[in-house]
Amino acid sequence: MVPIIGLSDQTHLTNFSGDKKAWPVYMTIGNILSQTRNSPAKMSVLLVALLPVPPKLTGESSRADETQRQINADSLRAVFDLVLAPLHYVSHEGMVMDCADGKTRLCFPILSAWIADHAEHTTLHGIGSKSCPKCEVPCNELGGNPREVYEVRDYAIYEEKARQLESGEAGSTREYFRQVGVKIGRNVFTGLHRVNPSDLHKPDLLHNIYLGLFKHMMQWVEGFLKKHKRQQAFDDAWKEIPPYPGFSVPKKAYREVTQWQGKEMRNLSRCISAVLASALRNPDSSQHHDFQIALKCVSALVDFSLMAQYRSHTPDTLSYLERYLLTFHQTKDIFLEFRTSKATRAEANRQDRELRELIANERAHEIRRTSAAKRRRQADQERLQRVNQRADLIRRENHFNFIKMHYLSHFSSHVRRFGSISMYSTEIGELAHKDQIKEGYRRSNKNEAARQILSHYGRQHALGMRLQTLDVLLKAENVVAIEGTGRETAAAPRRILKGRMKNVSTLTELCRTCNIDYGDIMEEMLRFTKQTVADDHPLSSDPTELGLLPVEQFTHLEIPVADFQETDVFQIHRARSTGTMAFRSGGPRNDWVWIQAGGEDSYGDLRGRGVAQLLALFKIRNVFSEAAGVRRLALLRVLDPINSGRFHLASGHIRVGKRRSGREMRIVDIGTVIGQAHVIPTGEGQWIVNHRIDLRTFNEIY
Amino acid sequence: MHLDIVLSLRVRATADQGSPQPTAFRRHENVDPDDSDYESDPELEIEDQGAYNEIENDRQDDSDAEDTSEPPARGRPSSQEIIPGAGRPLGDVVNYTELNLATTNDPWSPFSSEADFNLASWFVRNKVAKSQIDAYFADGLGGTDARSFRSAYTMRQHLDELDPFGDYLVWTEAAIDDGQHATTFYYRNVIDCVRFLIRQVAYRSQMVYAPVREYNSSGERLYSEMHTADWWWDTQV
Numbered sequence: 034m035v036p037i038i039g040l041s042d043q044t045h046l047t048n049f050s051g052d053k054k055a056w057p058v059y060m061t062i063g064n065i066l067s068q069t070r071n072s073p074a075k076m077s078v079l080l081v082a083l084l085p086v087p088p089k090l091t092g093e094s095s096r097a098d099e100t101q102r103q104i105n106a107d108s109l110r111a112v113f114d115l116v117l118a119p120l121h122y123v124s125h126e127g128m129v130m131d132c133a134d135g136k137t138r139l140c141f142p143i144l145s146a147w148i149a150d151h152a153e154h155t156t157l158h159g160i161g162s163k164s165c166p167k168c169e170v171p172c173n174e175l176g177g178n179p180r181e182v183y184e185v186r187d188y189a190i191y192e193e194k195a196r197q198l199e200s201g202e203a204g205s206t207r208e209y210f211r212q213v214g215v216k217i218g219r220n221v222f223t224g225l226h227r228v229n230p231s232d233l234h235k236p237d238l239l240h241n242i243y244l245g246l247f248k249h250m251m252q253w254v255e256g257f258l259k260k261h262k263r264q265q266a267f268d269d270a271w272k273e274i275p276p277y278p279g280f281s282v283p284k285k286a287y288r289e290v291t292q293w294q295g296k297e298m299r300n301l302s303r304c305i306s307a308v309l310a311s312a313l314r315n316p317d318s319s320q321h322h323d324f325q326i327a328l329k330c331v332s333a334l335v336d337f338s339l340m341a342q343y344r345s346h347t348p349d350t351l352s353y354l355e356r357y358l359l360t361f362h363q364t365k366d367i368f369l370e371f372r373t374s375k376a377t378r379a380e381a382n383r384q385d386r387e388l389r390e391l392i393a394n395e396r397a398h399e400i401r402r403t404s405a406a407k408r409r410r411q412a413d414q415e416r417l418q419r420v421n422q423r424a425d426l427i428r429r430e431n432h433f434n435f436i437k438m439h440y441l442s443h444f445s446s447h448v449r450r451f452g453s454i455s456m457y458s459t460e461i462g463e464l465a466h467k468d469q470i471k472e473g474y475r476r477s478n479k480n481e482a483a484r485q486i487l488s489h490y491g492r493q494h495a496l497g498m499r500l501q502t503l504d505v506l507l508k509a510e511n512v513v514a515i516e517g518t519g520r521e522t523a524a525a526p527r528r529i530l531k532g533r534m535k536n537v538s539t540l541t542e543l544c545r546t547c548n549i550d551y552g553d554i555m556e557e558m559l560r561f562t563k564q565t566v567a568d569d570h571p572l573s574s575d576p577t578e579l580g581l582l583p584v585e586q587f588t589h590l591e592i593p594v595a596d597f598q599e600t601d602v603f604q605i606h607r608a609r610s611t612g613t614m615a616f617r618s619g620g621p622r623n624d625w626v627w628i629q630a631g632g633e634d635s636y637g638d639l640r641g642r643g644v645a646q647l648l649a650l651f652k653i654r655n656v657f658s659e660a661a662g663v664r665r666l667a668l669l670r671v672l673d674p675i676n677s678g679r680f681h682l683a684s685g686h687i688r689v690g691k692r693r694s695g696r697e698m699r700i701v702d703i704g705t706v707i708g709q710a711h712v713i714p715t716g717e718g719q720w721i722v723n724h725r726i727d728l729r730t731f732n733e734i735y
Numbered sequence: 736m737h738l739d740i741v742l743s744l745r746v747r748a749t750a751d752q753g754s755p756q757p758t759a760f761r762r763h764e765n766v767d768p769d770d771s772d773y774e775s776d777p778e779l780e781i782e783d784q785g786a787y788n789e790i791e792n793d794r795q796d797d798s799d800a801e802d803t804s805e806p807p808a809r810g811r812p813s814s815q816e817i818i819p820g821a822g823r824p825l826g827d828v829v830n831y832t833e834l835n836l837a838t839t840n841d842p843w844s845p846f847s848s849e850a851d852f853n854l855a856s857w858f859v860r861n862k863v864a865k866s867q868i869d870a871y872f873a874d875g876l877g878g879t880d881a882r883s884f885r886s887a888y889t890m891r892q893h894l895d896e897l898d899p900f901g902d903y904l905v906w907t908e909a910a911i912d913d914g915q916h917a918t919t920f921y922y923r924n925v926i927d928c929v930r931f932l933i934r935q936v937a938y939r940s941q942m943v944y945a946p947v948r949e950y951n952s953s954g955e956r957l958y959s960e961m962h963t964a965d966w967w968w969d970t971q972v
Contacts, residue, residue: 034821034945034971035929036961060925062932063961069941077938079904079928085911085918108911112920115909119926130930133939135831136824142929143970145961227970345959347951452964476862483921487906489862492891495898496856501937506839 035130036063036145037120038070039233040078040462041153043086046474046482053474053482056084058116059465063145067344067456073464076497080469080490082116083483084109106159106216113157113221120144124226144225147233148457150240151436157221158188158230164214165439166234172214176365176433179358179442186231188223191215235457236444242338243298245437249372250334251293251301254309256371257327261320264288267312270713274304275625277711277726278606304713306332307723310686311715323367330364332685332725333357339731341444344453344598351445358441369431377430381423388419468493528703530650530665532588534614537651539584546586547612547649547668553698554668555579561666561700578657586612587650590667594708597728606709610647610667623647625720627707628669637678637687638734644689644710644722645669648698665703672720687734691718813952821971822945828934834899835936845893847883855890903931946971 039060046053061070061078069075087105123142130140147157154166163172168183191210195217198206210217222230258264271287280300283290293301309331316324337357343350373381392415444454451457473486537543540558544551555576562574588611593603608624609616616622623646630643649668672689675681681688689712691697711730712720724734837844843852854877858868868887871877877885884890895901904927910919932938946967949957958964 034967035933036967037925037929058922060928062929063967064933064942064944065938066941066943067960069938075937077932077935079923079932081925081928082922083920085920088916104915112909112911112922116922117925119924123926128926129825131828131831131934132824132944133934133936133942134824135828137826137828138822138824138944140929140933142926145966145970232966345957347955347957349955351958448958448964450964450966452961453959456960472862483919487921489859491901491904492859492894494904495894495901496852496859498935498937499852499897502838502935503842505937505939506835 035140035142037061037142038063038146038148038457039081039144040148040459040465041084041157042149042459042462042466043153044466044470046471053479054086055470055474055483055486056086057466057470058082058084059462059469062142067453071456071458071461073461073468074497075501076494078461078465078469080465080487082112083487084112106156109156110221117144117222117225120225124228141227144222144228144233146235146451146457147222148235148237148459148462150237150459154234158234159216159220161214161216163436165436165443167231167443169213170439171212173432173434175435175439176362179355179362181442186213186215188220188230191217191220192223232450234443235451236341236440236447236454237457237459238338238341238455239295239458239460241437241440242341243295243302246334246441247298247302247305247338248293249435249437250331250368251305253368253371254305254327254331257368258312260371261313261323263312266314267308270308270311270715273714274308275711275713276622277709278604280304280711280726302335302338303726304711304723306335306725307686307711307713307721310721311713314715326364326367328685330361330367333361333364335725336731337361337441337444339725339728342455342728344455346448346453351448354445354448358444361441365433369433370427372431372433373427374430377427380430381426384426385419385423388422389415528593528665528706529591530587530589530652530703531591534586534588534612537584537586540580540582540653543584543586543649543651546614549648549668549698554700557668557696557698557700582656583654585652585654587652588614590647590650590703590706592706592708594729597732608647608706608709610650612649625710625712626669627710628671628701628705629707630671637674637676638680639674639678639687639722640733642707642734643671643674644712644720645671645699647706650703666700667703667706669699669701670697671699675719687722687724688715689720689722814950814954816948816950817945818968818971822943838899845883845896847881851883855884855894858887858890859894900931900934903927 037060039058041056041058043054043056046055058081059078060081063070065077070077085108087109088101120142127139127141129137132138147154149157152162154160155162155164158166160166161172163175164170165175165183166186168185170177170183174181191213194206194209198217207217220230222228222233255264258267268286268288271283274282276282280303283297283300290297306328310328313324313328334357337354340350340354340357346354396411448454469490470486473489474482476489477485534546537546540554541551543549544554558579559574559576562579589607589609592606592608594606596602596604608626609622610624611621612623613621625644625646628643628645629641631641646669647667648670650666651668652663652665654663671692673692675688675690678687680686711723711726713723714720722734724730843849846852846855857863863871865887868890872885884893898904904923906921906923908919908921910917912918933942943960943962946962948968949959949963951957961967
């Protein structure tokens with residue numbers, strides 16, 4: 034079987050002027066594994082059609098607009114019928130096709146997915162903009178309980194009903210269509226064999242979560258912070274976010290950012306819950322409850338979005354996913370007062386005005402007879418009345434019934450039916466636009482552009498495919514050649530010290546550049562030496578001898594960290610330690626790292642990991658012993674987990690703090706450093722561990 | 736409301752000479768759905784005082800410091816279930832080996848050399864205009880060596896021949912007339928696109944033909960790629 038995945042997205046061709054638009058439709062097949070399918074360089078997404086962009090509604094009269102809308106819908110349907118026509122016969126009977134491995138197979142191509150944003154889906158499915166393409170959820174229950182199951186849409190029934198309508202049975206049928214939010218006869222996918230149009234919709238991380246819910250949520254959070262006067266604290270915490278691989282540190286204060294892009298939103302989602310926890314620290318007794326719920330809500334949404342990105346799910350992770358969603362729904366009411374729609378706000382303003390006029394009229398009659406004090410009292414009363422009225426209205430009207438909220442409830446069932454969510458992102462389409470449409474358009478003479486776009490990409494595609502084919506074929510030959518001699522396995526990447534510092538050749542000099550007391554470091558060195566096993570060529574235990582050994586200091590350590598749910602893809606963490614020197618025209622940078630400090634069962638939920646700050650990275654050469662050679666060491670400042678590493682109940686985070694007693698500094702071998710850690714300072718010598726920074730950390734600490 | 740929507744088709748002159756030369760065959764290693772990219776995760780130990788190999792400069796082996804703490808529930812598939820007969824090959828593609836061999840023996844055809852291919856590729860990638868390409872050769876920048884093309888026209892002809900399955904990707908031009916406006920649009924045959932993709936040797940190591948149910952070591956179902964989920968399984972005939 035060949036599942037076809039379709040993508041479509043209307044897009045603008047020009048950046049600043051004009052309104053040249055294109056409406057490309059792409060396709061790819063589900064037989065290709067997602068890693069290849071979603072990589073633009075592999076060119077496995079083919080353009081199948083450039084649809085006519087419908088003329089804009091003139092807005093002159095509603096009747097003309099309605100006619101135009103119907104015309105647009107009808108032509109769209111006609112075009113889709115034409116494009117999808119070849120599928121009809123073949124999906125019934127199958128077709129013998131040549132496959133890449135040199136076999137022929139009987140193939141049944143079936144349309145299985147349509148990746149597009151919500152606006153696109155409503156057009157293609159012919160449904161109202163507040164209806165879900167998957168199920169018949171009424172528009173005032175979109176923000177309801179995610180466990181609630183609604184009737185799955187059956188587009189065949191709609192078709193049936195539409196036919197009845199044509200044969201004269203009006204009235205109740207129209208009412209039925211209005212109720213389920215369907216426009217009559219406008220779905221372009223009906224009638225395809227074995228295709229259920231309600232299955233085509235795919236959850237979309239980019240638009241639904243990052244540009245959708247997170248954007249909404251940030252508005253609520255802003256409102257919440259304002260109410261509790263924590264904006265400054267939030268901005269402060271925002272500025273203190275430390276760097277992390279694959280995470281760009283925000284350069285501006287939160288309130289200074291005016292426009293958020295997808296990538297920035299993604300960054301935000303990775304740190305928001307810890308930053309918020311830091312901003313909402315030390316609540317007073319009246320705020321305690323609210324803060325706790327707000328944090329819970331935000332964390333639940335972040336957890337949900339992280340979990341949804343997993344590339345491989347088990348029933349276990351899916352139940353987590355559902356639980357996070359439920360928590361989010363249970364706690365989201367804390368933000369209800371900040372979720373005011375434009376319509377509601379306008380309505381509130383209108384009522385406000387009316388009331389004011391009413392009162393002004395009344396007052397005009399009696400104004401002469403009242404004293405100044407009484408007038409003042411009256412004015413106060415009026416103001417109170419107005420405020421109450423407004424609050425009432427907002428409380429009544431605010432709701433969470435928007436479509437993106439509802440989509441979340443389909444995520445877990447989608448994973449069961451179609452696999453992980455991240456591979457159906459609309460980003461694929463957006464990348465395809467860039468290569469296949471926009472480049473071609475820019476190159477064209479803007480006249481009869483479509484044809485030039487098509488032929489331009491055709492040539493590029495041919496070149497690219499040839500190169501890929503050659504690559505695969507030549508590799509296959511090489512493998513055969515090597516197999517005789519025994520294939521070499523790719524060596525795992527190693528930890529590397531980089532950036533040698535000048536002017537450091539002994540421990541004394543090291544202490545100077547790092548501003549550390551020589552006595553401390555020597556004490557640590559001796560301890561470290563004692564721990565070393567005897568046959569492992571320990572360093573000298575004589576302080577004076579140690580002090581003479583040549584030392585080299587480095588500024589960063591490259592740690593290969595296996596990517597989440599991968600075994601052979603590594604991400605390089607560059608943990609920096611510049612001592613007191615400036616890093617790239619900024620202040621000195623001494624990164625936070627995870628160290629392996631004990632077994633799985635120690636340190637509570639941190640599972641044997643400790644947080645530490647790099648103070649210095651150095652190499653020491655034991656010149657007195659031939660065999661001993663070089664040791665690569667890291668000087669760390671170790672933090673202690675608070676509450677023995679358990680999750681803080683109120684905020685759902687683990688906190689670490691400065692060591693109260695005992696040695697703060699430790700020297701360890703660089704093999705002990707596992708990777709970079711992301712911690713957000715909360716003042717008072719405490720830090721919050723941000724385990725939502727990436728999927729790997731999220732998976733390990735929970 | 737009924738509108739006269741007229742669809743008129745004009746097939747572009749470029750091509751529709753039947754299906755391209757499909758092909759032969761070679762015994763392929765295995766079509767086991769298991770040949771996916773999963774490998775078992777080696778249990779690695781964490782040790783504080785690992786033995787490090789001395790290598791030149793500042794590299795050091797850290798194979799002893801890999802993280803082990805992946806919870807068992809999220810591991811790699813350890814067992815799987817398949818539908819017998821699903822994705823079963825029927826026969827062999829005609830000329831498969833020959834075509835692959837021809838490609839490896841004459842990798843740059845219809846260009847005569849790698850240099851020619853790269854030059855053409857460079858022209859296309861950098862969107863050099865047709866007239867500029869002609870000027871390039873007219874000014875003698877192309878050198879005096881024998882080249883398989885000396886004008887933009889021949890280059891484009893070569894490019895058209897480059898893809899052996901290019902015939903699958905022919906565009907059809909159609910016009911739609913809704914009574915007020917007539918608009919042209921372009922489309923490809925969806926089935927041919929499928930045939931194109933599924934035939935690409937470039938994707939052969941990344942191709943699956945049948946659904947599979949994967950389980951991890953504790954017997955839990957794993958959902959990852961499309962073919963490991965329920966829809967494909969349920970729809971498979």
